Amino acid sequence: MTAEIICIGTELLLGDILNSNAQFLAQELANLGIPHYYQTVVGDNLSRIHEVIKIASQRAQIIIFTGGLGPTPDDLTTSAIASFFDTPLIEKQEIIEDIRNKFAERGREMTANNRKQALIPESADILPNLTGTAPGMIWQPIPNLTILTFPGVPSEMKQMWSDTAIPFLKSQGWGEEIIYSRMMRFRGIGESALAQKVNHLFDLQNPTVAPYASMGEVKLRVAAKAKNIQSAEKLILPVAKEIEAIAGEDYVGYDDDTLASVVGKMLLERGETLSVAESCTGGGLGSMLTEIAGSSNYFMGGIIAYSNQVKIEQLGVLEEFLTEYGAVSAIVARQMAKGVQKKFNTDWSISITGIAGPGGATETKPVGLVYLAIANPEKQVESYELRLGEKRGREAIRYLTSCYALDKLRRELIDNR
Amino acid sequence: MTAEIICIGTELLLGDILNSNAQFLAQELANLGIPHYYQTVVGDNLSRIHEVIKIASQRAQIIIFTGGLGPTPDDLTTSAIASFFDTPLIEKQEIIEDIRNKFAERGREMTANNRKQALIPESADILPNLTGTAPGMIWQPIPNLTILTFPGVPSEMKQMWSDTAIPFLKSQGWGEEIIYSRMMRFRGIGESALAQKVNHLFDLQNPTVAPYASMGEVKLRVAAKAKNIQSAEKLILPVAKEIEAIAGEDYVGYDDDTLASVVGKMLLERGETLSVAESCTGGGLGSMLTEIAGSSNYFMGGIIAYSNQVKIEQLGVLEEFLTEYGAVSAIVARQMAKGVQKKFNTDWSISITGIAGPGGATETKPVGLVYLAIANPEKQVESYELRLGEKRGREAIRYLTSCYALDKLRRELIDNR
Numbered sequence: 001m002t003a004e005i006i007c008i009g010t011e012l013l014l015g016d017i018l019n020s021n022a023q024f025l026a027q028e029l030a031n032l033g034i035p036h037y038y039q040t041v042v043g044d045n046l047s048r049i050h051e052v053i054k055i056a057s058q059r060a061q062i063i064i065f066t067g068g069l070g071p072t073p074d075d076l077t078t079s080a081i082a083s084f085f086d087t088p089l090i091e092k093q094e095i096i097e098d099i100r101n102k103f104a105e106r107g108r109e110m111t112a113n114n115r116k117q118a119l120i121p122e123s124a125d126i127l128p129n130l131t132g133t134a135p136g137m138i139w140q141p142i143p144n145l146t147i148l149t150f151p152g153v154p155s156e157m158k159q160m161w162s163d164t165a166i167p168f169l170k171s172q173g174w175g176e177e178i179i180y181s182r183m184m185r186f187r188g189i190g191e192s193a194l195a196q197k198v199n200h201l202f203d204l205q206n207p208t209v210a211p212y213a214s215m216g217e218v219k220l221r222v223a224a225k226a227k228n229i230q231s232a233e234k235l236i237l238p239v240a241k242e243i244e245a246i247a248g249e250d251y252v253g254y255d256d257d258t259l260a261s262v263v264g265k266m267l268l269e270r271g272e273t274l275s276v277a278e279s280c281t282g283g284g285l286g287s288m289l290t291e292i293a294g295s296s297n298y299f300m301g302g303i304i305a306y307s308n309q310v311k312i313e314q315l316g317v318l319e320e321f322l323t324e325y326g327a328v329s330a331i332v333a334r335q336m337a338k339g340v341q342k343k344f345n346t347d348w349s350i351s352i353t354g355i356a357g358p359g360g361a362t363e364t365k366p367v368g369l370v371y372l373a374i375a376n377p378e379k380q381v382e383s384y385e386l387r388l389g390e391k392r393g394r395e396a397i398r399y400l401t402s403c404y405a406l407d408k409l410r411r412e413l414i415d416n417r
Numbered sequence: 418m419t420a421e422i423i424c425i426g427t428e429l430l431l432g433d434i435l436n437s438n439a440q441f442l443a444q445e446l447a448n449l450g451i452p453h454y455y456q457t458v459v460g461d462n463l464s465r466i467h468e469v470i471k472i473a474s475q476r477a478q479i480i481i482f483t484g485g486l487g488p489t490p491d492d493l494t495t496s497a498i499a500s501f502f503d504t505p506l507i508e509k510q511e512i513i514e515d516i517r518n519k520f521a522e523r524g525r526e527m528t529a530n531n532r533k534q535a536l537i538p539e540s541a542d543i544l545p546n547l548t549g550t551a552p553g554m555i556w557q558p559i560p561n562l563t564i565l566t567f568p569g570v571p572s573e574m575k576q577m578w579s580d581t582a583i584p585f586l587k588s589q590g591w592g593e594e595i596i597y598s599r600m601m602r603f604r605g606i607g608e609s610a611l612a613q614k615v616n617h618l619f620d621l622q623n624p625t626v627a628p629y630a631s632m633g634e635v636k637l638r639v640a641a642k643a644k645n646i647q648s649a650e651k652l653i654l655p656v657a658k659e660i661e662a663i664a665g666e667d668y669v670g671y672d673d674d675t676l677a678s679v680v681g682k683m684l685l686e687r688g689e690t691l692s693v694a695e696s697c698t699g700g701g702l703g704s705m706l707t708e709i710a711g712s713s714n715y716f717m718g719g720i721i722a723y724s725n726q727v728k729i730e731q732l733g734v735l736e737e738f739l740t741e742y743g744a745v746s747a748i749v750a751r752q753m754a755k756g757v758q759k760k761f762n763t764d765w766s767i768s769i770t771g772i773a774g775p776g777g778a779t780e781t782k783p784v785g786l787v788y789l790a791i792a793n794p795e796k797q798v799e800s801y802e803l804r805l806g807e808k809r810g811r812e813a814i815r816y817l818t819s820c821y822a823l824d825k826l827r828r829e830l831i832d833n834r
Contacts, residue, residue, distance in 0.1 A: 026432030307718055309717065345726075359711065
C-alpha cells in the first residue's frame with residue numbers, strides 16, 4: 001500500500017508559489033504510516049497530466065492530487081483524471097446547491113463558470129469543501145486505485161484532509177500502524193546546546209527523538225510507532241518527561257501550545273489580566289495574544305503607540321525622556337509598561353519599543369535594537385534589551401520581538417508563582 | 418529544449434523540510450526562458466532514483482538534480498546517475514584537494530567518508546561549490562541530454578547556480594529569451610467574475626494572462642517572453658492597462674504592492690494620518706499597517722479595545738449602546754472609529770468589532786459577523802457589515818477582516834480624492 005502526491009499548477013512550474021501542500025501531505029502520510037515514494041509537479045496541461053497519472057497509477061494504490069479544481073479554463077484536474085480513465089463527468093446537483101449557497105452568503109450571484117466545479121464522475125464521492133467553492137472527490141476508477149483530489153488553496157486543502165480524507169483512509173484500514181509524535185517546543189536555548197543536553201536520546205529506536213529549528217524556536221520531535229495512539233503515548237511519555245526535566249524553564253509546551261496559549265493558560269489559572277503598549281510591533285503582540293480563543297478572559301487590550309505623541313498623551317511618557325534618551329530606550333519602555341498597566345487597570349502589562357528598520361537607526365542605536373518592559377501585579381517593572389541584528393529584516397525583527405516579550409512574561413509568571 | 422527538476426531526499430518525503438529548492442530553480446528556469454514541465458521528488462533509494470531518471474531522460478534535454486551529494490551512505494545521487502548510464506566513477510584529485518583545503522581552513526582534518534564526494538564520471542565537469550564540501554557536476558551522458566547536480570543545502574545550491582550553471586547554460590545558447598511577468602492584484606471581486614470580464618485576454622500568446630486565487634485576493638499574472646526585460650515590459654504594459662481599466666476600483670496594485678502599502682502611499686501623498694481601534698483583530702490591523710517601513714509617517718497608532726471596559730473608557734463608547742446593541746454592532750463600530758479619531762487626532766480612523774469565534778456567537782449574531790467603520794477627515798463615519806461565515810476559523814476571519822478594512826479605506830480614499 002503506497003501513496004503518491006501529484007500537485008498540479010503552472011504557477012508551481014513558474015516558481016510563483018512554494019509547494020507547501022506537498023510538505024503538509026507528506027507529513028500527514030508519514031503520521032498515518034502510509035508510505036509514499038514519489039511526488040510529482042505538473043502544469044495545467046491535459047496531455048502532461050495524463051502522462052503523470054499513467055506513471056503514478058502503475059506505482060501507487062492511492063494518488064492524492066492538489067490544485068486545478070477552480071472554475072477557470074486552465075483548471076483541468078477533474079476532467080483530466082476522468083478522461084484518462086475514459087469516464088464521463090456528470091453535474092452533481094448538491095455541489096451546485098452548495099456553491100450557490102456560498103455565493104448567497106456573501107451576497108453575490110453564482111457565475112456560470114462555477115458550474116464546472118460541480119462536474120465529477122458518477123461513481124465518485126464528493127470530498128466537501130467547507131469554505132471554498134471547489135469540492136474535491138474520492139474515486140476508485142479501477143480496482144486497487146483510489147484517487148483523492150483537493151484544491152490548491154492550502155487552508156481549504158488542510159481542512160478537507162482533516163475532516164474527510166483521514167477518516168476515509170482509516171475506514172479503509174490504511175494507516176493501521178500509526179506513527180504518533182509529540183513536538184516539544186523550547187525557547188531561549190540554541191539547537192546545538194539543546195542537542196548536547198539530550199544527546200543520549202538520539203539513539204533511541206522507538207520512540208525516536210529528532211531536533212528541528214525554526215525562527216526563534218527549537219523543537220524536538222518524539223515519535224513512536226504503535227498500533228494506536230494510546231500505546232504510542234505510553235512510549236512517548238517517559239522520554240518527554242525526561243526532556244522536560246532536562247530543559248527546565250526553556251521548555252515551553254508541545255504540539256499546538258504556543259507562547260500565547262501557554263501564557264494565557266497561566267494568566268487564566270491565576271485570574272490575572274494583561275495589557276500591552278506596542279511601538280515597533282504595531283499591534284503584532286496583541287494580535288498574537290488574541291489568536292487564542294477566549295483570550296478576552298485575561299487580555300484587556302492595549303495602546304498601539306506608534307508616534308511619540310501617542311506615547312506622551314496616551315501612556316504618560318515624559319517628553320524630556322523621549323528627547324534625552326530617545327523613544328527606543330529602557331526608561332521609555334518602562335514608562336510605557338507602567339502607563340498602560342495603570343490606564344487599563346491590569347495586573348500585568350508588556351511594552352515594546354524598538355527599531356525594526358530598514359530606516360531609523362542612529363549611531364548608537366542599530367536596527368534590531370529593542371527594549372521591552374514587563375510590569376507585574378506588585379507594580380514592579382523589569383526592562384530587557386534585545387539586539388536582534390540588522391540583517392534579519394523588518395518582518396523577522398517584529399515577529400521575534402513579540403515572541404521574546406511573551407517568553408519573558410512566561411518566565412516571570414513561573415518565577416512569580 | 419526542455420528541462421526537468423528532480424529533488425532527491427527522504428526528508429522531503431517525510432515532510433521534514435519544505436522544497437524551496439524546486440521553487441528557486443523553477444523561477445530561474447522561467448527567467449531564462451527554459452521551459453520545464455515536470456518536477457519530481459524521490460527518496461534516497463537506488464532503484465527509485467533509477468526509475469525517475471529513466472522517465473525524465475525520455476522527456477527532457479536538461480535534468481537538474483538537487484540533494485544526495487553528501488558524504489554519508491544515504492547520499493546516492495552521483496552514483497545512481499552514473500550507474501544508470503553504465504559509467505564508472507573515478508576519484509578527481511582536484512576535488513579531494515578542495516575538500517582537504519576547506520577542512521584545513523576550519524582547522525580540521527578531512528574525514529575518510531568525504532572521499533566519496535570526489536567520485537564523478539570521467540567525462541563530467543566539476544560544478545564547484547565555494548562554501549560546502551559537496552561539488553556538483555555537469556555531465557552529458559548521452560547525446561542531447563545534459564545533467565547538472567547540486568547539493569540540497571539551499572544557500573550552496575543557489576550560489577552554484579548563479580556562479581556556474583547560468584553561464585554554462587547561456588554558453589550553450591540556452592536561455593537567450595527571458596520570461597518576465599507582472600502579478601496584478603485585485604480585491605472585492607471573485608476569481609470567476611474577474612475571469613469573465615477579462616476572458617478575451619486568456620487566448621493571448623505573448624503576453625499570456627492567467628488567473629490565480631489566494632485567501633481574500635485574486636491575481637492575474639501577465640507574462641511576456643522577450644529578448645530582455647525592457648521588451649517584455651513593452652508587451653505587458655498595454656495589456657496591464659486594459660485590465661486595470663476593466664477592473665476599476667477592484668484593481669489594487671501589482672507585484673510587491675499590498676493593501677497596506679497602497680493605502681500608505683495614498684495617505685502619504687495626501688499628507689493625511691490614520692489611527693485604528695481594534696476589538697476582534699486584537700492588533701492585527703495595526704500590525705499589517707506597520708509592516709510597511711516608513712508607516713510612522715501616516716500611522717499614529719491605535720487602541721486595542723478587547724474588553725468592553727476599554728471600549729467605554731478609552732474610546733467613549735456609551736455603556737447603554739453596549740447593553741442595547743451589543744459590542745458587535747454598527748453603532749458601536751461607529752463610536753469606536755469616532756473615539757479613536759478624536760483621541761489620536763488623525764484625519765482617518767478605522768474601527769473593527771466582530772466575532773472571530775469559535776465561541777461568542779448569539780442567536781442573532783453568528784461567528785464571522787464583523788462591523789467595521791471608517792471616519793474621514795470631514796468627521797463623517799461610514800460603517801460596514803461583513804458576514805465571513807462560521808466555517809473559516811478564527812485565524813482566517815481575523816485576517817480577512819483586516820484586509821476588508823484596508824480595502825474599504827482604499828476605496829474611500831479613491832472616492833474622496
